[in-house]
Amino acid sequence: MFEQELSAARWRKSSYSDGNGGHCVEVADGFGGAVPVRDSKNPHGPALIVPAPAWTAFIGQVKAGPFA
DSSP: OOHHHHHTOOEEEOTTSOTTSOSOEEEEOOOTTEEEEEETTOTTSOOEEEEHHHHHHHHHHHHHSTTO
């Protein structure tokens, strides 16, 4: 469903990614009720499509600290 749209997506790295070019998660904005997520080390690999409410809840938990 999103494959063609993802080819034109503007990906951004997570602010939690390290500065050495590794261990990076990228997300793409502008997909309405979904958030595409991929590994920056494999930009042509698969992307996870996460429902926006689930992504928001996940980010809230990351910011709260239990995954640190």
